[in-house]
Amino acid sequence: MRTSRSWWWLSGVFVGALGLATSYLVAGLLRIRESPAVAVAEGVITLTPGPVAKWAIDTFQTRDKQVLLIGMFVILTIVFAVLGRVGRTRWWITVAGFAVLAVVAGIAVVAKFGFTGVDLVPVFAGFLTWMVGLAVMTGWLRRWELVEASDDEATDPTHSRRGFFVAAAAVGGIAVLSGLLGKLAGNTREQVERDRRLLRVEGATRPTLPRGVKVDVDGVAPWQTSADDFYLIDTAILKPNIRPKDWELRIHGRVEHDLTLSFDDLVDREITEDWITLNCVSNEVGGDLIGNAWWSGVRLAAILEEAGLDPDADAVLQTSDDGWTCGTPLSAIMDGRNAMLALYMNGEPLTVEHGFPVRTIVPGLYGYVSACKWVVDMEVTTFDAIDAYWTGKGWSEMGPVKLSSRIDVPNDGADVSTGTLVCAGAAWLQHTGIEAVEVSLDGGAWTAATLARVPSDDTWVQWRAEVEVGEGDHDLRVRATSKEGEVQTGVETGVLPDGATGWHSIEFSAS
Numbered sequence: 001m002r003t004s005r006s007w008w009w010l011s012g013v014f015v016g017a018l019g020l021a022t023s024y025l026v027a028g029l030l031r032i033r034e035s036p037a038v039a040v041a042e043g044v045i046t047l048t049p050g051p052v053a054k055w056a057i058d059t060f061q062t063r064d065k066q067v068l069l070i071g072m073f074v075i076l077t078i079v080f081a082v083l084g085r086v087g088r089t090r091w092w093i094t095v096a097g098f099a100v101l102a103v104v105a106g107i108a109v110v111a112k113f114g115f116t117g118v119d120l121v122p123v124f125a126g127f128l129t130w131m132v133g134l135a136v137m138t139g140w141l142r143r144w145e146l147v148e149a150s151d152d153e154a155t156d157p158t159h160s161r162r163g164f165f166v167a168a169a170a171v172g173g174i175a176v177l178s179g180l181l182g183k184l185a186g187n188t189r190e191q192v193e194r195d196r197r198l199l200r201v202e203g204a205t206r207p208t209l210p211r212g213v214k215v216d217v218d219g220v221a222p223w224q225t226s227a228d229d230f231y232l233i234d235t236a237i238l239k240p241n242i243r244p245k246d247w248e249l250r251i252h253g254r255v256e257h258d259l260t261l262s263f264d265d266l267v268d269r270e271i272t273e274d275w276i277t278l279n280c281v282s283n284e285v286g287g288d289l290i291g292n293a294w295w296s297g298v299r300l301a302a303i304l305e306e307a308g309l310d311p312d313a314d315a316v317l318q319t320s321d322d323g324w325t326c327g328t329p330l331s332a333i334m335d336g337r338n339a340m341l342a343l344y345m346n347g348e349p350l351t352v353e354h355g356f357p358v359r360t361i362v363p364g365l366y367g368y369v370s371a372c373k374w375v376v377d378m379e380v381t382t383f384d385a386i387d388a389y390w391t392g393k394g395w396s397e398m399g400p401v402k403l404s405s406r407i408d409v410p411n412d413g414a415d416v417s418t419g420t421l422v423c424a425g426a427a428w429l430q431h432t433g434i435e436a437v438e439v440s441l442d443g444g445a446w447t448a449a450t451l452a453r454v455p456s457d458d459t460w461v462q463w464r465a466e467v468e469v470g471e472g473d474h475d476l477r478v479r480a481t482s483k484e485g486e487v488q489t490g491v492e493t494g495v496l497p498d499g500a501t502g503w504h505s506i507e508f509s510a511s
């Protein structure tokens with residue numbers, strides 16, 4: 001690898017990296033939330049068909065986005081290398097290739113929600129860097145090649161070779177430096193964390209656990225879920241960093257008058273608080289994509305009434321700062337349940353991951369149609385007129401939660417002692433409530449469990465049951481009955497399109 005020919009690929013890779021780093025730095029300096037590369041990755045996520053997205057989430061769990069980013073960078077590195085290599089004989093292909101990459105980035109950026117012209121500046125900066133960087137590095141390669149080709153004994157390629165490697169080192173060094181500076185510049189997260197620590201919303205209180213909500217069996221998921229243990233589901237690679245002073249909610253569409261609320265407008269209103277259980281439509285039978293918290297916020301119905309609703313409207317299209325959308329049935333917001341713009345979770349400001357500074361919570365609906373985090377826009381509209389993020393991928397429109405129950409104790413696969421076995425878990429049908437829970441050992445008769453208390457029908461309820469087990473392998477299943485008399489179905493369906501059904505069952509052996 002001592003001749004100039006072997007090094008063309010390196011110019012592509014290093015210059016490619018420098019352009020990416022430059023665009024990242026410029027995005028950070030301009031306080032643009034995503035660099036073009038991240039915009040492309042989010043574009044890929046948006047365009048991913050539902051079943052592929054589900055496969056990726058199942059396979060990579062919460063690391064799905066890192067896997068995507070790493071995959072993207074691996075592919076880009078290969079593309080850069082190839083573009084560098086072809087530049088030796090056909091420079092215009094190299095230029096055209098980089099131009100195509102820039103156009104793809106540009107489209108991804110323009111397609112993001114809340115796009116403004118400034119957001120394109122990092123793309124231009126990156127493309128300009130590519131062109132200048134290429135000119136410099138390939139200039140040295142050509143000089144080196146010319147000298148190698150000349151028959152003149154007196155010409156020595158050392159000078160041009162050294163020139164090329166110095167240029168390469170400089171390009172690599174600047175790329176790393178720009179990347180680091182970009183990381184610093186983009187660090188609005190720290191500022192937001194400081195705002196979060198200093199925030200006090202008058203009227204938002206710390207929760208006290210209601211009496212009797214716990215069955216007190218070791219191993220049962222806590223009735224109240226802490227913010228740290230609360231499941232996390234969203235499509236944002238970088239969580240939006242929104243300072244309360246910069247937050248605004250626009251309410252428009254089929255209303256008598258548009259409203260724009262600042263964070264101060266919101267906290268000046270009466271604060272409402274409630275225990276509400278939130279769960280994900282992607283929760284498999286027996287899964288843990290569910291949590292219960294004490295939420296403090298402002299009633300959404302009062303705000304929408306103030307805007308004045310068109311009687312034909314049946315949906316609210318909510319949009320997050322990160323561009324994610326959901327269509328929420330207007331009836332669920334207006335029917336008297338405590339649908340709110342939540343500011344606090346468990347007596348503290350929302351964490352950034354859970355939607356700081358403001359997210360929506362609607363008891364009785366799955367998160368994907370209701371619980372918009374970092375909410376900044378609400379359009380009163382009709383379901384006919386909209387296509388929201390998940391409903392556009394084949395999930396159902398309305399999204400009411402389904403009657404469900406789960407066994408937490410014993411664990412699936414546990415070894416227990418023969419005799420009386422204490423079992424426990426949770427059951428839920430938010431906004432309707434749970435009347436009864438029953439368990440069945442080895443497919444035998446259903447026996448009633450004891451229910452703990454609940455403060456309202458909007459939370460899950462813990463249950464406890466005792467069964468007599470003899471030596472050997474057993475299975476245990478659970479089903480719930482709602483306060484409307486619905487008995488949980490044993491028919492097993494998957495999570496798509498509107499939530500899983502079926503009885504949770506576990507196996508254990510007694511000795």
Ligand SMILES: Nc1nc2c(c(=O)[nH]1)N[C@H]1C(S)=C(S)[C@@H](COP(=O)(O)O)O[C@H]1N2
Pocket residue numbers: 230231232233234235236279280281320321322324353354355366367368370371372373374
């Ligand atoms: N901005 C935004 N909000 C969102 C989502 C999202 O992807 N982006 N996912 C929704 C889904 S599918 C669920 S189940 C809940 C999860 O809320 P959590 O992460 O606070 O538990 O948020 C909802 N709100």
Ligand SMILES: [Mo]
Pocket residue numbers: 233279280281282366367368
């Ligand atoms: Mo969800």
